[in-house]
Amino acid sequence: MYELSVGGLIALLFGLASYYGLGEMGIFSQINLALGGLALLAAMASGFRRLGSVGGPHSRPVIARGLALIAAAIALGVLAERMADRSDIHFDLTFEHAFEVSPAVRDTLAALPVPAEALLFADGADRRIRRTRLLLEALAANGNLNVRVVDLYEHPELAERYELEPDAAASNTVVLVLNNDWEIVRRPTEGSIYEALYRLQHLESGRLIVLRGDGEGDIESVLDDGYSGFVTALITEGYEVESRVSAAMDEVPEDTRAVIVIAPRRRLLDHTLAALSAYLERGGKLVVFLEPGVESGLGELLEPWGISSPNELIVDPASAPMGKHRAEGLDILAYGYESHHIVTRRLGVNQVTLFPGARPLLLRKPRVEDRLQRMVVSSARSWRTDDLGWLDRRGRPEDPTQPRDHQTLVATGLYQRDGKETRIVAFGDADVASNRYLRAVYNLDLVLNAVHWATEQTPLISLRPKVLRTTIQFPLPLENSIQAFNGVGMLLPELLLIGGAIVWLRRRAA
Amino acid sequence: MALVRKDLASLFGAPTAYLALTMIALVTALIFFDHLRQYNLMLFLVTTNTMGGFDFGTIPETINLWDRVFSPVMDSLGLMLVGAIPLITMRVFAEERVRGTDELLITTHLTPTRIVLAKFTVTYAFVALMMAVSFVYPMAAIEQGGVGIEHLAAVFMGLLLLAWGVASIGLVCSAFTSSQLVAAVSGWAVAFVLWDFSWANAFVSDEIARFLEALALYPRFAAFSEGIVSLANLVYFAALALVALSLARFSFDLRRVGA
Numbered sequence: 227m228y229e230l231s232v233g234g235l236i237a238l239l240f241g242l243a244s245y246y247g248l249g250e251m252g253i254f255s256q257i258n259l260a261l262g263g264l265a266l267l268a269a270m271a272s273g274f275r276r277l278g279s280v281g282g283p284h285s286r287p288v289i290a291r292g293l294a295l296i297a298a299a300i301a302l303g304v305l306a307e308r309m310a311d312r313s314d315i316h317f318d319l320t321f322e323h324a325f326e327v328s329p330a331v332r333d334t335l336a337a338l339p340v341p342a343e344a345l346l347f348a349d350g351a352d353r354r355i356r357r358t359r360l361l362l363e364a365l366a367a368n369g370n371l372n373v374r375v376v377d378l379y380e381h382p383e384l385a386e387r388y389e390l391e392p393d394a395a396a397s398n399t400v401v402l403v404l405n406n407d408w409e410i411v412r413r414p415t416e417g418s419i420y421e422a423l424y425r426l427q428h429l430e431s432g433r434l435i436v437l438r439g440d441g442e443g444d445i446e447s448v449l450d451d452g453y454s455g456f457v458t459a460l461i462t463e464g465y466e467v468e469s470r471v472s473a474a475m476d477e478v479p480e481d482t483r484a485v486i487v488i489a490p491r492r493r494l495l496d497h498t499l500a501a502l503s504a505y506l507e508r509g510g511k512l513v514v515f516l517e518p519g520v521e522s523g524l525g526e527l528l529e530p531w532g533i534s535s536p537n538e539l540i541v542d543p544a545s546a547p548m549g550k551h552r553a554e555g556l557d558i559l560a561y562g563y564e565s566h567h568i569v570t571r572r573l574g575v576n577q578v579t580l581f582p583g584a585r586p587l588l589l590r591k592p593r594v595e596d597r598l599q600r601m602v603v604s605s606a607r608s609w610r611t612d613d614l615g616w617l618d619r620r621g622r623p624e625d626p627t628q629p630r631d632h633q634t635l636v637a638t639g640l641y642q643r644d645g646k647e648t649r650i651v652a653f654g655d656a657d658v659a660s661n662r663y664l665r666a667v668y669n670l671d672l673v674l675n676a677v678h679w680a681t682e683q684t685p686l687i688s689l690r691p692k693v694l695r696t697t698i699q700f701p702l703p704l705e706n707s708i709q710a711f712n713g714v715g716m717l718l719p720e721l722l723l724i725g726g727a728i729v730w731l732r733r734r735a736a
Numbered sequence: 737m738a739l740v741r742k743d744l745a746s747l748f749g750a751p752t753a754y755l756a757l758t759m760i761a762l763v764t765a766l767i768f769f770d771h772l773r774q775y776n777l778m779l780f781l782v783t784t785n786t787m788g789g790f791d792f793g794t795i796p797e798t799i800n801l802w803d804r805v806f807s808p809v810m811d812s813l814g815l816m817l818v819g820a821i822p823l824i825t826m827r828v829f830a831e832e833r834v835r836g837t838d839e840l841l842i843t844t845h846l847t848p849t850r851i852v853l854a855k856f857t858v859t860y861a862f863v864a865l866m867m868a869v870s871f872v873y874p875m876a877a878i879e880q881g882g883v884g885i886e887h888l889a890a891v892f893m894g895l896l897l898l899a900w901g902v903a904s905i906g907l908v909c910s911a912f913t914s915s916q917l918v919a920a921v922s923g924w925a926v927a928f929v930l931w932d933f934s935w936a937n938a939f940v941s942d943e944i945a946r947f948l949e950a951l952a953l954y955p956r957f958a959a960f961s962e963g964i965v966s967l968a969n970l971v972y973f974a975a976l977a978l979v980a981l982s983l984a985r986f987s988f989d990l991r992r993v994g995a
Contacts, residue, residue: 232918235925242928245935255935285993292982292989299982303975307950307968316966321884325964353803356958718872719762726754733749 230272234265314367324357324416325364329572330688331420334427335370342404342423346375346414347385349397358398358414365419402426416691421462429464431683432483437498439471440522441491443515443656450662453488459664459674463686472498478505483681484649486513489656490522499523506531509646511680515656518585519614531639532592533652539616540584540633540654541623542608553616555608555623557582559667560635562603567638569675570601572689577668583617584655586610587634597640601651602672603632636672638679651676739846739854747862756824757869763816764870768809775804810891810961813870814954817899818931821863822923825906826916828855829984833914838991848988852911852981859907863899871895887963894960897973901953902927904980911987927953 241258245251318325335342344362348355355375362373376384382392388408390396400411402422409422436445436457443453445467457467465483473495478485485502494502506512506527514524518539525535541555558581563570573579579602589598609626610633616623639650657663659673671689678686747753778799832838841851871892906923913919932955933948940948949955956969 228913228918232922235922235929238929239921239925242931242935251935251938288989288993292986296979296982296986299975299978303971303978307971307975310966310971311968313967316964316968317890318964319884319886319890320963321887325962353807356807357962360959360962360964716762716765718869719758719765722754722758722761722869726751726758729749729754730751733751 228269230265231269234262234269237262237265325361327364327368328416328420328689328691330690331365331416331423332368333688334420334423335365335368337427338370338404338423340405341370341372342402342426344371344373344419345384345388345401345403346373347378347390347396347399347401348375349378349394352394352397354398358400361414361416361419362400365416420691424462424464427464430466431464431678431686432681433466433468433479433481434460434484434486434677434681435468435470435478435482436486436488437472437475437490437494438469439473440494440498441489442472443488443660445469445488448661450660451657452661453659455661455664456488456659456673459670460677463674463678465677465681475501477501478510482510484511484513484677486515486677487524488515488659489517489520490524491520493521494523496523499527502527503530506648506650507643509643509648511649511682513651513653513677513680515653515659516585516587517656518583518654519617528650528652530592531641531648531650532590532596532598533637533639533650534588534590535585535652535654536588536610536612537614538586538610538612539614539623540581540586540604540608540635541611541616541626542604542633544605544607553619553621553623556616558584558604558608558635560602560604562605562632564599564601567599567601568684568687569638569672569679573668573672577671577689579668579672580658580663580666581635581655582657582663584635584658587637587652587654589634589637589639593641595642597638599638599640600632600634600636601638601676602636603634606630606632608633636676638676649680649682651680739841739851740857743854743858744861747858753862756820757866760816760820760866761869761872764809764813765873767812767816768805768873771805771809775799775801778804806891807961810895813895814898814957815931817895817902818924818927820866821899821902822906822909822920822927824862824866825859825903825910825923826919827910828859828907829910829987830914830916830919834916838988842988842992848985848992849981851988852984856904856907856977856981856984859903860900863903864896867892867896867899890960890963890965893965894957894969897960897970898953898957901973901976904977905930908980908983908987911984 237258239262241255241262244258245255248255316325344366346355346358346362359373359375362371365371366373378385378392378394378396385392385396388401388410390399390401390410398414400414400419400422402409402411402419404423404426407426407428409426411418411422436442438445443451445453445457446469448454460467472487472490475498478501482505485505487502502510502512514528516522516524516535518537521537528534539556540558542558543555544559544561545555545557559578560581561575561578563573563577565571581602581604584604587600589600591598607630609628609630611623611626613623635654637652639648639652641648641650653659653673653676658669664670664673668689674690675687678684782796782799829838832841838851842848875888875892902923905927906919909922909926910916910919913922930951930953933945933952936948937945950972956972959966959969
């Protein structure tokens with residue numbers, strides 16, 4: 227029996243070693259695994275036969291008790307493990323909590339009409355697969371998602387079906403399939419998978435008009451100061467985005483869900499402002515991004531709606547150090563949110579938003595029934611300065627003579643006029659939505675949720691998972707690793723060996 | 737406790753334990769610093785070729801500290817455990833059998849359960865020390881690299897549980913034989929078979945593949961390695977230890993009835 231079991235185990239050992247060595251199940255591996263398995267089965271049968279014939283009546287209860295204990299241990303172990311598995315209790319100890327599913331993803335998965343399939347294309351040697359698979363399984367645990375790992379080389383036809391080259395470059399690519407449609411995610415993170423799921427649903431959130439032609443933020447520019455990321459995010463969330471020359475706009479079309487104006491550098495023409503004003507009067511929705519130092523006429527447009535913005539700068543000690551070329555206190559890290567507003571109720575002190583160079587907003591209700599709200603404010607230690615020169619020079623703006631207080635960075639207005647509802651969202655800064663800062667901290671959530679509020683798509687308001695993954699891509703301080711190995715790496719083994727030698731010498735002497 | 741103390745004294749009274757610790761520390765250091773050297777070299781080559789410096793987006797996603805250094809080192813360490821631990825556990829029961837000292841133990845007031853528990857405790861303690869020694873370099877370097885301490889704790893916990901799992905297998909193999917060689921070889925074989933069942937995926941149905949994966953050591957360890965501590969994985973390793981204890985105890989029953 228022992229010979230059979232040892233022989234069988236050795237055969238299994240060599241069969242697996244060959245499999246792992248070659249990376250495929252060759253004839254040697256197959257024969258060894260088959261023979262090893264058979265030998266072990268035979269050894270087990272022989273062992274049980276031997277147990278049955280052991281000793282007399284005194285031995286059998288001992289053996290039976292021992293076997294019962296083993297069976298009980300196995301049963302207890304399996305039961306406990308299955309129960310623990312069902313409970314799905316786990317702790318995500320990664321730095322960025324990469325495996326904690328955000329509410330937005332849970333909602334999106336729950337809203338899928340049928341379960342989606344996630345195909346993870348894998349090259350066996352790619353270490354990223356393990357992490358991506360765990361992420362997909364964490365998402366699948368919320369339901370409506372089936373995960374399948376596909377070997378790129380065993381199923382090249384499947385890769386080609388989804389327009390992927392079956393080579394190592396396609397490894398760690400996820401294809402999300404819903405009905406007959408699919409989306410390819412090349413850098414799978416919770417955020418990118420969320421966006422792909424969103425696109426697969428083909429939601430129709432309505433048409434947005436973004437103005438251009440008077441120095442507004444460029445929605446086609448992929449540069450840092452462009453706004454292509456903002457528009458891409460809007461399209462992902464189901465909006466149809468149309469760019470219109472402001473000078474040519476005499477009237478806002480009826481089917482427009484909202485108009486977005488991103489910090490015009492020049493004054494808008496009077497007829498454009500009149501068209502926007504008329505649009506608001508008939509229950510329009512407007513999202514405006516203002517910038518300090520520019521008088522575009524938007525102030526005049528917003529004034530009748532109770533929102534004004536003096537041409538000043540907010541200075542806040544609670545600001546981010548954005549480089550030596552910037553004056554201190556201008557790049558505001560905001561953490562003061564209106565907790566009763568649907569847009570900001572999920573944002574707290576740990577969900578900061580970044581406003582690089584913002585102008586203040588002042589609110590005054592035009593009518594009692596109007597609802598004007600400060601949505602995001604700077605810290606209580608902030609103040610306003612009319613010296614806009616600080617935008618271009620370094621240093622620390624002088625302390626104010628007037629008392630410090632919260633300054634409004636983002637405000638919303640809700641108005642009932644002739645049975646129609648007008649909504650306005652005003653940002654005191656446009657950089658908050660620029661490519662450079664949109665994905666920073668919680669800017670994307672704030673900006674998109676504000677647009678959703680303006681367009682009355684409140685179910686879409688959520689906190690989104692982060693698209694980017696924190697990776698360490700710089701050399702470690704151990705610059706010369708060979709030197710470090712010779713210096714530090716050898717020290718511990720040396721000390722242990724000295725310890726062993728002393729013990730051995732003492733034993734010899736004794 | 738007396739038996740635990742005696743076994744600990746016997747273990748650290750012999751130079752073998754120190755040699756094992758030295759070897760583990762040395763091999764881990766070699767593997768770790770070699771991966772680190774290759775990573776730094778690759779990073780400099782890429783940044784030199786692209787002239788993009790270390791800005792985000794200029795370096796391919798696959799070249800990062802976690803995937804190029806830490807993760808492969810931990811996987812190598814896991815496999816190394818399968819190779820090294822049966823060499824440590826092979827003598828625990830088998831040596832006592834050869835010397836006949838196990839019969840002496842049985843004749844004392846100690847029950848087989850207590851004897852087995854003491855042996856397991858001493859082996860687990862030694863393996864924990866071994867893991868601590870092998871974890872020093874990766875931990876120091878990754879901490880400097882900015883990875884959270886919680887994630888490192890999860891990885892260490894995974895390695896430790898894996899090591900205890902392999903030790904449990906090795907101890908059972910040692911308990912059923914008087915030959916240290918047979919104990920070591922069977923310990924290797926069982927641990928290696930249980931390591932991962934992905935090789936069987938091509939031959940079995942999805943349900944059986946899932947069942948086999950639930951049995952395997954590596955997927956459990958992999959979850960810890962990625963920073964996830966799940967109750968199911970903790971229970972899996974506890975259950976493995978429990979089954980190993982009951983099997984090792986059964987070997988004493990067999991000795992008592994002369995099987």
